[in-house]
Amino acid sequence: MSEEADPHRWAWSLIGRLFREFKASIADLGKLGLAPMQGHAIALLEPGAAVPMSRLAEQLQCDNSNVTGIVDRLEAAGLVKRQPFEGDRRVKAVALTPLGEQVRAKVLERLSQPPPTLAALSENDARALGEILLRGFAATER
Amino acid sequence: MSEEADPHRWAWSLIGRLFREFKASIADLGKLGLAPMQGHAIALLEPGAAVPMSRLAEQLQCDNSNVTGIVDRLEAAGLVKRQPFEGDRRVKAVALTPLGEQVRAKVLERLSQPPPTLAALSENDARALGEILLRGFAATER
DNA sequence: TATTGTTATACTCTATAACTATA
DNA sequence: TATAGTTATAGAGTATAACAATA
Numbered sequence: 001m002s003e004e005a006d007p008h009r010w011a012w013s014l015i016g017r018l019f020r021e022f023k024a025s026i027a028d029l030g031k032l033g034l035a036p037m038q039g040h041a042i043a044l045l046e047p048g049a050a051v052p053m054s055r056l057a058e059q060l061q062c063d064n065s066n067v068t069g070i071v072d073r074l075e076a077a078g079l080v081k082r083q084p085f086e087g088d089r090r091v092k093a094v095a096l097t098p099l100g101e102q103v104r105a106k107v108l109e110r111l112s113q114p115p116p117t118l119a120a121l122s123e124n125d126a127r128a129l130g131e132i133l134l135r136g137f138a139a140t141e142r
Numbered sequence: 143m144s145e146e147a148d149p150h151r152w153a154w155s156l157i158g159r160l161f162r163e164f165k166a167s168i169a170d171l172g173k174l175g176l177a178p179m180q181g182h183a184i185a186l187l188e189p190g191a192a193v194p195m196s197r198l199a200e201q202l203q204c205d206n207s208n209v210t211g212i213v214d215r216l217e218a219a220g221l222v223k224r225q226p227f228e229g230d231r232r233v234k235a236v237a238l239t240p241l242g243e244q245v246r247a248k249v250l251e252r253l254s255q256p257p258p259t260l261a262a263l264s265e266n267d268a269r270a271l272g273e274i275l276l277r278g279f280a281a282t283e284r
Numbered sequence: 285t286a287t288t289g290t291t292a293t294a295c296t297c298t299a300t301a302a303c304t305a306t307a
Numbered sequence: 308t309a310t311a312g313t314t315a316t317a318g319a320g321t322a323t324a325a326c327a328a329t330a
Contacts, residue, residue, distance in 0.1 A: 007268035012256040014275040015160060022161065023203055035296055035321090054311060061165055063299060068313055070297085090306045090311045114154040120281035125274045126149035132267045132274075133156040139262035177298090177319055195289060205322060210290055212320080232288040232329045 021115030028110050032103060033077070037062070037070050039107050042079060047101045050083050050093035079103055163257035170252050174245060175219070179204070179212050181249050184221060189243045192225050192235035221245055 029039035037060060044059050045051065057067045071094055074080040079100035085091040096104060118126065171181035179202060186201050187193060199209045213236055216222040221242035227233040238246060260268065 007265045008256045008261055009254050011268045011272040012260055014272050018157060066298060112151050114150040116282045117278040118154055119150055120278045123149045125277060126153045129271065129274050130153040130156050132271050135267060136259040136262045140258045208321060
């Protein structure tokens with residue numbers, strides 16, 4: 001796809017390269033002792049908030065039953081704890097431990113690092129890129 | 143990250159949404175009977191070309207030993223075959239079967255489909271987005 | 285000696301179905 | 308009846324180390 005006959009597909013194929021660079025940065029989470037989904041889960045959990053398992057499943061785009069194992073491993077590592085959820089005794093809420101908050105900061109530091117191709121852009125280009133995407137988000141939210 | 147203090151990180155956080163939409167489209171490969179890595183491998187194999195296992199491992203960004211299993215499954219499904227490689231009897235080359243070429247066409251059709259946010263852009267925005275990324279690629283290739 | 289692909293191992297992620305305790 | 312989370316299961320991807328064949 002090196003032609004611009006279909007600008008959307010062309011742009012999409014170019015974004016593919018960012019995905020490959022992202023995949024490499026995901027491997028970096030291993031240095032923190034976290035498997036990919038564990039890292040994502042930690043990143044989604046905000047300090048002070050307790051989110052239901054099922055909410056986590058939605059955000060991680062996986063089945064409830066998968067979250068059981070992911071949270072099991074995070075809990076075994078002392079990064080997260082399960083709590084009762086007020087108002088519905090069926091749901092369990094997940095919250096970061098103090099150690100989990102420290103690890104989360106490192107995870108976010110890694111994940112927020114733009115990949116080389118993005119980092120190589122000028123500030124104006126980066127800003128223009130963000131503004132274009134914002135228009136796409138706005139258009140799909142209607 | 144809703145501010146533009148650091149345009150690169152800001153843009154990167156916005157691209158995160160595209161990743162989530164892409165993840166959903168990956169699940170579509172299941173309808174073709176292909177697991178994610180199998181679909182990626184098929185997409186990488188061009189008709190008529192035979193690529194060494196180790197080359198495939200590089201492109202898939204995984205270890206050689208993983209490719210053994212991925213190619214095993216594709217071969218069992220009749221989509222791919224292993225061949226001797228001329229010039230080095232240690233390497234095995236992987237090539238698409240006729241059936242594999244048909245399936246690959248469907249895989250590419252799926253994967254080249256831009257996600258909703260990208261599809262919602264105007265043609266001009268899509269083109270501008272592609273051109274910005276091209277500048278990033280050019281800058282990192284030096 | 286070094287490299288290609290394989291095997292063995294152990295762990296993680298995935299989807300499905302069946303189960304429990306709540307609602 | 309329906310839902311949240313768990314368990315059981317089977318398949319797939321992952322990294323590491325050890326191995327055979329070849330370079």
